[in-house]
Amino acid sequence: MPGSPVSTTKTMNMIEAINSAMDVMLARDDKMVVMGEDVGFFGGVFRATAGLQKKHGKTRVFDTPINECGIIGVAVGMGAYGLRPVPEIQFADYIYPGLDQLVSEAARLRYRSAGDFICPMTVRTPFGGGIFGGQTHSQSPESIMTHICGVKTVIPSNPYDAKGLLIAAIEDNDPVVFLEPKRIYNGPFSGYYDRPVEPWSKHDASAVPEDYYRIELGKAATVREGEALTILAYGTMVHVTRTIVEEMGVDAEIIDLRTLLPLDIDAIERSVKKTGRCLIVHEATRTSGFGAELAALVQERCFYHLEAPVERVTGFDTPYPHSLEWAYFPGPVRIATALTKILKD
Amino acid sequence: MPETDPKPDMGRAASNLPPLSLHIPEPRYRPGDTPDFGDVEIPAVEAARRPSEAARPDAMRELSYGLVRVLDFDGQAKGSWDPKLIPERLRVMLRYMMLVRAFDDRMFRAQRQGKTSFYMKCTGEEATSVASTMAIDRTDMVFPSYRQQGVLIARDYPLIQMMNQIYSNRGDHLMGRQLPIMYSAPEHGFFSVSGNLATQYPQAVGWAMASASKGDNRIATVWCGEGSSAEGDFHSALTFATVYNAPVIFNVVNNQWAISSFSGFAGSERTTFAARAVGYGIAGLRIDGNDPLAVYAATQWAADRARTNNGPTLIEHFTYRSEGHSTSDDPSAYRAADEATAWPLGDPIARLRHHLETIGEWDAERHDAQARELDELVKTTQKQSEKLGILGHGLHQPFETMFQDVFEELPWHLKEQSEQMLAEQEAKFGPNWKPE
Numbered sequence A: 001m002p003g004s005p006v007s008t009t010k011t012m013n014m015i016e017a018i019n020s021a022m023d024v025m026l027a028r029d030d031k032m033v034v035m036g037e038d039v040g041f042f043g044g045v046f047r048a049t050a051g052l053q054k055k056h057g058k059t060r061v062f063d064t065p066i067n068e069c070g071i072i073g074v075a076v077g078m079g080a081y082g083l084r085p086v087p088e089i090q091f092a093d094y095i096y097p098g099l100d101q102l103v104s105e106a107a108r109l110r111y112r113s114a115g116d117f118i119c120p121m122t123v124r125t126p127f128g129g130g131i132f133g134g135q136t137h138s139q140s141p142e143s144i145m146t147h148i149c150g151v152k153t154v155i156p157s158n159p160y161d162a163k164g165l166l167i168a169a170i171e172d173n174d175p176v177v178f179l180e181p182k183r184i185y186n187g188p189f190s191g192y193y194d195r196p197v198e199p200w201s202k203h204d205a206s207a208v209p210e211d212y213y214r215i216e217l218g219k220a221a222t223v224r225e226g227e228a229l230t231i232l233a234y235g236t237m238v239h240v241t242r243t244i245v246e247e248m249g250v251d252a253e254i255i256d257l258r259t260l261l262p263l264d265i266d267a268i269e270r271s272v273k274k275t276g277r278c279l280i281v282h283e284a285t286r287t288s289g290f291g292a293e294l295a296a297l298v299q300e301r302c303f304y305h306l307e308a309p310v311e312r313v314t315g316f317d318t319p320y321p322h323s324l325e326w327a328y329f330p331g332p333v334r335i336a337t338a339l340t341k342i343l344k345d
Numbered sequence B: 001m002p003e004t005d006p007k008p009d010m011g012r013a014a015s016n017l018p019p020l021s022l023h024i025p026e027p028r029y030r031p032g033d034t035p036d037f038g039d040v041e042i043p044a045v046e047a048a049r050r051p052s053e054a055a056r057p058d059a060m061r062e063l064s065y066g067l068v069r070v071l072d073f074d075g076q077a078k079g080s081w082d083p084k085l086i087p088e089r090l091r092v093m094l095r096y097m098m099l100v101r102a103f104d105d106r107m108f109r110a111q112r113q114g115k116t117s118f119y120m121k122c123t124g125e126e127a128t129s130v131a132s133t134m135a136i137d138r139t140d141m142v143f144p145s146y147r148q149q150g151v152l153i154a155r156d157y158p159l160i161q162m163m164n165q166i167y168s169n170r171g172d173h174l175m176g177r178q179l180p181i182m183y184s185a186p187e188h189g190f191f192s193v194s195g196n197l198a199t200q201y202p203q204a205v206g207w208a209m210a211s212a213s214k215g216d217n218r219i220a221t222v223w224c225g226e227g228s229s230a231e232g233d234f235h236s237a238l239t240f241a242t243v244y245n246a247p248v249i250f251n252v253v254n255n256q257w258a259i260s261s262f263s264g265f266a267g268s269e270r271t272t273f274a275a276r277a278v279g280y281g282i283a284g285l286r287i288d289g290n291d292p293l294a295v296y297a298a299t300q301w302a303a304d305r306a307r308t309n310n311g312p313t314l315i316e317h318f319t320y321r322s323e324g325h326s327t328s329d330d331p332s333a334y335r336a337a338d339e340a341t342a343w344p345l346g347d348p349i350a351r352l353r354h355h356l357e358t359i360g361e362w363d364a365e366r367h368d369a370q371a372r373e374l375d376e377l378v379k380t381t382q383k384q385s386e387k388l389g390i391l392g393h394g395l396h397q398p399f400e401t402m403f404q405d406v407f408e409e410l411p412w413h414l415k416e417q418s419e420q421m422l423a424e425q426e427a428k429f430g431p432n433w434k435p436e
Helices: A014-028 A052-056 A068-081 A094-107 A141-147 A159-171 A236-249 A264-276 A292-306 A332-344 B008-016 B087-112 B126-133 B147-155 B158-167 B200-213 B231-245 B276-280 B292-305 B347-356 B364-387 B400-404 B414-430
Strands: A010-013 A032-036 A061-063 A082-087 A122-127 A152-154 A177-182 A207-209 A220-223 A228-232 A252-256 A257-263 A278-285 A311-315 B141-143 B221-225 B248-254 B285-289 B313-318
Touching: A014 A032, A014 A052, A014 A159, A014 A207, A032 A068, A052 A061, A068 A082, A068 A094, A068 A159, A068 B141, A068 B200, A068 B231, A141 A152, A141 A177, A141 A257, A141 A278, A141 B347, A152 A159, A159 A177, A220 A236, A228 A236, A228 A264, A228 A332, A228 B231, A236 A252, A236 A278, A236 A332, A252 A264, A257 B292, A264 A292, A278 A292, A278 A332, A292 A311, A311 A332, B008 B141, B087 B126, B087 B147, B087 B158, B087 B292, B087 B347, B087 B364, B126 B147, B126 B158, B126 B248, B126 B292, B126 B347, B141 B200, B147 B158, B158 B347, B158 B364, B200 B221, B200 B248, B231 B248, B231 B276, B276 B285, B276 B313, B285 B292, B292 B313, B292 B347
Parallel strands: A032 A061, A032 A082, A082 A122, A122 A177, A152 A177, A228 A252, A228 A278, A278 A311, B141 B221, B221 B248, B248 B313, B285 B313
Antiparallel strands: A010 A207, A152 A257, A220 A252
16 A cells, blocks of 8 residues: 555555545635535535535535536636635536636646646536446546646545545645545445445545545556556456456466546556556546546556557447446446457567 | 328418528628618617616616727716726726727738738727726736737736737737737736637636635636637636626627627627626626726626626627638628728727716817827837738747647657757758757
8 A cells, every 4th residue: 555654544445544634625725615516515515515515614515506618617716716615416416507618727837827726626527337337327427637737637546546646636836636436435346236335445545534635636556466467457357357367377466547637657557568468447438538648657667568469458438328338337347358469479 | 090181281382371481690781782770779778777787687687788988979077887987097097998999900900911911900990808807906817819918018018028929929928829919918817818719707716716716806807709709618617607696797899790690690699798687697787898987887897796796797799890711701792891981889988088088087188199199109109019020031939949848848749850850951951950
């Protein structure tokens, strides 16, 4: 487990760790505010803000109209005033009405005003499928975010990282989109939807310090060291990939990117040059997905070390289907097939 | 079910009613027409009552459909909205408006001379931003659209800084990154101009909410045109403002034209823009935007209302865009040539001058002398600014500044791209390309 505890630790799932990060920061920084649909009295549809309004007050943690353009636009104005807003977009699928405020305003403010105004905003939003959410509660829009210049994109894969990364995101003076893989809020996902859910309490990374700590943005984590190939993954797919690798007995090195932008290119380069093979795994649709960027970077920087073509395992280029969710999801069969292919070459 | 019972209404619609028709709005006058605004309703100055700043929005709805006026056409200030400003204050107001016009004229010409890429005048609309700014505190935050140069001038922002920005020259503190006139001036309470329309609307509400949540006493004002009041951001902003009772003043400059689209494409054939406030439960004032005293009075009323926790106000400034949208369009291609002179509410500078002369506080000699003095001031400042460069003549910001301020710190991929760009300059201009 990265870092060392600075205070007493507590077993937390991802929701509890995210809640703890906001709780710690609301207490440390009176400029921070949390806002979003249902985040106040109720504590959020996923409970990420449970108890925060009661503890920190209604002007620090409050409900908003159902209006994502307004939520992000208002947060930009609050940031210009000097606050540190942490808006929640209830599902990443709902972020699109607020996209202009994110792309043309939040992301550009520092640049266009040459630092006169900044946007120290962190947009938290649950993303990804595997919960029977249908096509409007399952999408993975990370490559839309990484394509915006001026926004950082962070995706944690476990409770310990979620808290440390969220605190670093909140403290960052630039806008951060913090995408929370909702399939693993309550436990790491093996990829086998028909098996019982394993709770976070059985996982090392559920030991979370109760106090303040940071995990710097832009640093990947090596989840598993290995020699046979490098697997680049993030969020839910870190756990799915690890399950398959261990089942197949493959000596894979799994890199959890944690921050997509700025990307930890050194960690990627070091690993791929060592193993000579690279598999990229994400749940998002394939075409123009973040895997395309990763594949391009790997071939630009590691081409003469590669012993096999870079492979991608992704969701299909369809909307996320409701009843056929598990045929869409890049699960054990798709990953195993790609592993077999890349190791055979 | 057997096929016996077709829906009876369907048959009636098909047989008895005329076919549906789609309405596409059309302005009354196009090039070649003689405009006549005789039917534009201009109520008497005394017709608009002035409610208490704490009045409930539902008890003052008629002000969203009427027209708040102070300066009558006889040059007198009248009615309950008269802010009763002392003559010295009126002269300051006139001076700022004349300075805006002198500045606009010279910068428009600079663009025509090829010294910059773009300019936007606010001719005919000077009262809206100048008088509004004089009615709020200098520490209040203004979220401008692109035609609020009057705000900066009324806050004594250095003209040379505006010009440096217009020229994107070595003195431009925005590093030549923004289209001309997209100023930013935090020390003068002037938010960075976006260029995307109405995005500043919810931002102003957020700023005002932050001010209220911190127990501050500053308020926010925000600007858009009647055209961009159609944007979703406008409606997001009004929703948030009414929900949180935010201390914000919404200004809609209804200058009748959004580039070539007349106000009918934003809904003016059906209602007023001030009436947007009614549906949101916000105070709405429709005012004569060419009457600087009406603009001052309405803004002062709205500022007092906001500052005493009585909530937001939407002010529609009913005015006319005398010039083109920008240097990039030719209004004679889409509207009648004489609309500006036919406009029944006159010119704001002429009207304030008339008022000052009527009350014996101004005369033609002083007016002409001031016009010459301001022209000279603008001309001298322009020469100083041009020493720092004009667009496209080499005196731009250092190349590497292109990559600064994307983020607070430069990440690796931008470092790499910056090095690539610098190498490209060397390839283009030789080894000694970099100026000292």
